[in-house]
Amino acid sequence: MIRMTAMKRLAICLLNISEGRNAKIVESVASAAVSSSSASQEISSDDNKLGLKCQSTVLNIFSDYDYNRSVLTIAAPLHHLSQSVYNACREAYRQVDMSKQCGGHPRLGAVDLLPIYPLSGDVSLEECGALAREIASNLARDVPGSSFFLFGSADLPNNTDLVARRKQVGWFLGNDEMDYSTVKHDIGSKPSARYGLTGVGASLYVTNYNVTINTKDVSIGHDISKRIRSTTPGGLPGVRVMAFAHRGKVEIACNVEHFSNDKTKDVPHKTNEEKHTLDNQPDRSTYKDVCYTSPAVIEARVKVLAEEQGVTLEGSSVIGFTPQEAYELAVHALQTGKAEFWRTRKPGTMM
Numbered sequence: 001m002i003r004m005t006a007m008k009r010l011a012i013c014l015l016n017i018s019e020g021r022n023a024k025i026v027e028s029v030a031s032a033a034v035s036s037s038s039a040s041q042e043i044s045s046d047d048n049k050l051g052l053k054c055q056s057t058v059l060n061i062f063s064d065y066d067y068n069r070s071v072l073t074i075a076a077p078l079h080h081l082s083q084s085v086y087n088a089c090r091e092a093y094r095q096v097d098m099s100k101q102c103g104g105h106p107r108l109g110a111v112d113l114l115p116i117y118p119l120s121g122d123v124s125l126e127e128c129g130a131l132a133r134e135i136a137s138n139l140a141r142d143v144p145g146s147s148f149f150l151f152g153s154a155d156l157p158n159n160t161d162l163v164a165r166r167k168q169v170g171w172f173l174g175n176d177e178m179d180y181s182t183v184k185h186d187i188g189s190k191p192s193a194r195y196g197l198t199g200v201g202a203s204l205y206v207t208n209y210n211v212t213i214n215t216k217d218v219s220i221g222h223d224i225s226k227r228i229r230s231t232t233p234g235g236l237p238g239v240r241v242m243a244f245a246h247r248g249k250v251e252i253a254c255n256v257e258h259f260s261n262d263k264t265k266d267v268p269h270k271t272n273e274e275k276h277t278l279d280n281q282p283d284r285s286t287y288k289d290v291c292y293t294s295p296a297v298i299e300a301r302v303k304v305l306a307e308e309q310g311v312t313l314e315g316s317s318v319i320g321f322t323p324q325e326a327y328e329l330a331v332h333a334l335q336t337g338k339a340e341f342w343r344t345r346k347p348g349t350m351m
Helices: 023-033 045-050 078-095 125-142 162-169 218-228 261-266 295-307 323-336
Strands: 010-017 057-064 069-077 111-118 147-152 198-202 207-213 239-246 249-256 275-277 290-293 313-319
Touching: 010 023, 010 078, 010 125, 010 323, 023 057, 023 069, 023 078, 057 323, 069 078, 069 323, 078 111, 078 125, 111 125, 125 147, 125 198, 147 162, 162 198, 207 218, 207 295, 218 239, 218 249, 218 295, 249 295, 295 313
Parallel strands: 111 198, 147 198
Antiparallel strands: 010 069, 010 111, 057 069, 207 249, 207 313, 239 249, 275 290
16 A cells, blocks of 8 residues: 655646636647646656656546536646646647537526635745746736736735626636627737637635525525625625526526634534544645535535425435545555546536
């Protein structure tokens, strides 16, 4: 058995691309991300010190046919992540034409979202923001017609969060109703119908968690979303949420952001199982003083609100991993040379 040791300077990208129906295209993007990362590639002395057997890894792919959208989880030491994400984006821009793309999930770009998150405590948000800007600048240079807006720690000096920036650029309308000529971008060319507009930024880790309810009435989903949203009085801390028609039912799709420990009093029925904290975990000081509302709390709240309207729960799914799971899997994959780690996992879909 190979013993895993703590690894420093790790970061991760949850790359969102506007393709979830053609598995060959999605896998070609994943393969591009690790094209220079196989065990046969020469490993530098610095990489040897980190115990690396490969330079980067794609931990997971989640694709959804109805949404026509995929999320690729790409992890690497910070000094390798830029090239890995860049390569994946180049392939996505080559294969995905936004002028021909349609789906049930809002999107504006062939590469729709490029967030960089720190995984180990020695990587700062400022470094992740700088890396995100570097990737956007390199793509703008090498893919004529590509266009980017910045958010979070990449959006200097404003540091505007993703939801606010998406509202500013009209992301929630989706590309079907978008006049790209009116959209303000930060880096690259004026947004075009071919590539659209890509959001590039950095923040602390965001977990995606979806709950499906047994109804076709999307208005019920909108009402539940409003009541659990963090900006609603009595809502769940750190939870950003939308509702969509999905496979004949309604999906409550949550982006679960961090919140500080001093807000844990706002989480109902706090128990060790219901509140996921990251305190006292090895080499994870970046997350020491933050918490995440757990899937158990979200599902319980949705269940109560749905039952008030005579609706039952169909199921739920975490899209990807919690921060700790991502860290542990990244260390394992990088130290055992599993660049295509996603191939060891069962195919996933955004449920």
